[in-house]
Amino acid sequence: MTSSVSATSDSASVNSKVPRLQLRNISKSFGGVHALKHVDFEVYDGEVVALVGDNGAGKSTLIKTMSGAYVPDEGETLIDGQPVTIGSPQDSTRLGIETVYQDLALCDNLDVVANLWLGREAYRDLVPGLLRVLDETEMERQTLDVLKILDVKIPSVRSAVASLSGGQRQCIAVAKTILRQPKVVLLDEPTAALGVAQTRQVLNLILRLKERGLAVVVISHNLHDVFEVADRIIVMRLGQRANTFDVRSATREQVVGAITGATSEAAV
Secondary structure (H helix, E strand, C coil), X not given: CCCCCCCCCCCCCCCCCCCCEEEEEEEEEEXXXXXXXXXXXXXXXXXXXXXXXXCCCCHHHHHHHHHCCCCCCEEEEEECCEEECCCCHHHHHHCCXXXXXXXXXXXXXXXXXXXXXXXXXXXXXEXXXXXXXXXXXXXXXXXXXXXXXXXXXXXXXXXXXXXXCHHHHHHHHHHHHHCCCCCEXXXXXXXXXXXXXXXXXXXXXXXXXXXXXXXEEEECCCHHHHHHHCCEEEEEECCEEEEEEECCCCCHHHHHHHHHCCXXXXXX
């Protein structure tokens, strides 16, 4: 039987001087296309970093490098200041990095419990040493625990995912990652195509992840959402890190200028 879920990060303290996840001098090319050119990146515990930029700026390539979907041509990745090798999504998960892509990777025909535990189900011994069965009670209990921690409201954990709203589905996808007790959560356009109420639900969820001490990275084209939840904004342009803004002192006009290349203010 698996242990109870905990959504807090482990040893490093919130706002530690050492980034929870750091990338140095990352480059990635696809043939003659230089998707990333010597990019540095960092995110700390208890922080939300937004990655913004035009289409083709390198945001998704950078996220996929963090998640293990792409292996960089050069550069290094560090967790808590220690160099690590991420050669696959399995490596990323093992190191505590969880990614929620736009497609969410949920099974519409299964209920919420089954989706959260798919591929890592809990079992109990029916006949010790001879017969094991699914521990539905334990999986449901831990599902309810993690949804309570994240303040996710749904009709029932036995509801089919197909019956949930877009915002609820996004929250379920995030809750699925939290069961694995991650250190870093990567969210790719989490509010895309959502209505106002659903967007608010997802933004509140992001803030709750931050409150739990997790390091959160969000790709978004919606600057209103970015300014609602992010602590820092990193602007990608033409495969490079163009600017970094502190949300407390930056304006949307400055960020838009950096995205379009209209301004060239020094990164903070």
